[in-house]
Amino acid sequence: MTLIALPQDALCLKTEFAFPLAHRKVIDEICERIGTVGLLNPLIVTKVKGRYLVIDGKKRLHAIKKLVRRNKLPRTLNTVPCLLSDSDPIAIKQAEKPLLLSDLELVQEILLADTSGASITDIQNRFECSRKFVKKVLSLRQLSKKLMHAFVNNAVSLDQAAALSTIPNPQAQWDLLVQLGPFATEPEIISAIAAGNTVLELPNGEILLLPSRAVKSSPSPKLNEASRLPLAA
DSSP states (O other): OEEEEEEGGGEEOSSOOOOOHHHHHHHHHHHHHHHHHOOOSOEEEEEETTEEEEEEOHHHHHHHHHHHHTTOOOGGGSEEEEEEOOSOGGGOOOOSSOSSSOHHHHHHHHHHHHHTTOOHHHHHHHHTOOHHHHHHHHGGGGSOHHHHHHHHTTSSOHHHHHHHTTSSSHHHHHHHHHHHGGGGGOHHHHHHHHTTOSEEEOTTSOEEEOOOOOOOOSOOOOOOGGGSOOOOO
C-alpha cells in the first residue's frame, strides 16, 4: 500500500447512509480525538473511476466532514492521509499501533492517559492500538531516567527501552546497553531480554549473564506526577 494525501472532495463512499445513534456517538468521539491528538490512522482507499473509494475509515471520514462543517478541522487535515490499496479489504490486518503518530508522541499520550486513571481498555480504544502495545508502553515507567532521556532523544528505540525496563536495577539497565554495544539493536537480542532470558550469546561469541527476573504481565501501579515522560529536547 502507498501513503498518499488527498483532498476531501476526492474521497467517496460506496453508498451514503445514516449511522445509527451508537455510531454517531463514536463519530463525535473521533471528532474530539482528532481535535486533541490528530488523525491516528490513514483512511484506506481504492481508486474507482478517478475518485477514491473509502474501504476502511468511513467513520473517520464522517468525523472529518463534521469538523469541516463546524469549522474546527485542524490545518494538518486540509488533505487527508490515505493508504492506496489494491488488496481485498478483508485481508488488511489491523495495525498494532497508529501509523500517523511517532512512537514518542504515542508514548507521551499513553502515559498521560494512564496517569489520569484511564484503563488499558480505554487507552486501547482511544489510541487505536493493541493491548500488547499499551503494556509495552506502560513498562517504561520502570526505565531509568538516563535511558528515558535516551529514548526521548531517539537514541534508543521503544522496543529496546521496553526490553531494558525488565531489568530491575536502573544502573544495570544502562550497563547492559553499554555492554551490548553494536548488538543493542539486534531484534533477537532485544526479544531475548524482553522474554526474561538470563543468558545472552552475542553474535561475536561473547556470553552475557543477566539477573533473574519475572516479566510481569499484570498492570503496574499508576504513574505519579514526577514519572511523566519528559518532552523531547
